[in-house]
Amino acid sequence: MSPTLKVEGLRKAYGGLVVSDGIDLEVRPGEIHALIGPNGAGKTTLVSEIAGAVTPDAGRVFLEGRDITGLPPHERARLGLARSFQITAVLPRFTVLENVTIAIQGLECRRFRFLPAPALETGWCERASAIIESVGLGRRVDTLAGSLSHGEKRMLEMAIVLARAPRLLLADEPMAGAGGEETAALVALLERLKGTVPVLLIEHDMDAVFALADRISVLVYGRIIASGTAAEIRANPEVQAAYLGSDEGLVA
């Protein structure tokens, strides 16, 4: 089966700091591919390069076989690429419902609509409500997103990307800073996606990674030093030395 996402020779430097050092990576249909690595390894930068927010110095990105390297972020999004942000990026002055509704609008409404479209918008709201309910924010639909707790914002972030019915999900530390209960809910949510939506999952929580991932790649200083199943990664001496062995990987 051809991969959903294929990254070839991606390279990016900020001044003298090389953050993507010839990265090759694949996410196959239906799999959860975890990307782990210490802070500053270049994980978020890689996600931004795939999503189009950061332009790589060299290399190519393919989505379902199509070269998307030159496309701006919004066109990649239209091809089915969804991104959840490490630093929560909900729209603070919109309600929870508005946050999810506009995600559906972006999916369905390609033309400019300069006048209110009540029938259409009611449909979007209904679908948004169902998604909000499914991530457990049902009681918060009319709350401004800016006044949610951090954990609730993480859930809303997921509701927004789920509303996009993504062909590929880039999840940048979706559990970062969430409480125990919310982390469990997010793990359960990603588990439900497994087999249907391919996910590139960046996560520090090793329990979650080993529970969810079909395959794991390890990024250190902009280089993928190992790639394989959970068992292979655990057994890899280079990974142990560079990452798992240190405290950083376990606490971060």
Place this chain on the structure above:
Amino acid sequence: MTSTRRRAGWLPLALFVVAAAWPMIAEMSGNPFWTVLASRMLIFAIAAISLDLILGYGAMVSFGQAGAVGIGAYSVGIAASHGLNEGLIVLPLAVLASGLFSLVTGFVAVRTRGVYFIMITLAFGQMIYFTATSLSAYGGDDGLTVWSRSTIFGSGILEDERVFYAFVLILLAAVWVLARLLVASPFGKVITAARQNEARVESLGFDIFAHRLAIYTISGAIAGLAGGLLANHAEFVSPAYMNWQRSGELIVMVVLGGMGTLFGPIAGALAYLGLEHVLAGFWQHWRIILGPLLILVVLRAPGGLGSFIKTRRT
């Protein structure tokens, strides 16, 4: 900012009724000039609404809005100097000319943000200003007299100040209603969302540049309407309409009235021009008072005058 005080739906309507009765009030109190002054206020209210669309909803601080107003005014003035006076032609012409100007300059300006956007819109505004001063065929520096007001279906009814006032009031009401629909539309949601987080909005598949360019163009077109009316009101057009200070005044009106409320800028235009009228009678340096007053409003009522009416903004 969840609202407890809801905007009272009847308030704009009540104000509209008062406004409609204004010429009568002016005449009964023996001050027919009040009607002329009020027409001018309502025209600037249209211009202030046009600016609020980009400033209040799109966080685009344009220092060139007076340029778009001026192009509308000159469209009417130049057409009149060639004998074309029909309002149903020249006013749409003013709207089109200013809209086109905004579309073209927007291609450059809208790509920038923050202080760069301010500088570029300022530059385009000044470019229009200097172009007008060099139009020697149309009065150059001295401006251009518009010998008669636009006709409506060939009739000169707008020469009557009361009719002209009613005409402006109806256009203001129409602009206000359309602007409200626009900001509440799916398109408007994208504009307000992009102000909160661009990366998020892009990641949802929206072309932010295209949306901003569209609202910048619409804003310019509405400013052009205000300009066309202004030329009729003063029966005169001059480069002074497009000076950057004029753009600054429009910003003051919007901030004073409350950004991102549409209703506030109307109040801001009335308050600003009212103050100008009253204070300028006492002291030619009246703007010195305006500065502290503006700071007071921003500190005590950051939502502007409009915040007394409406509380929730997105």
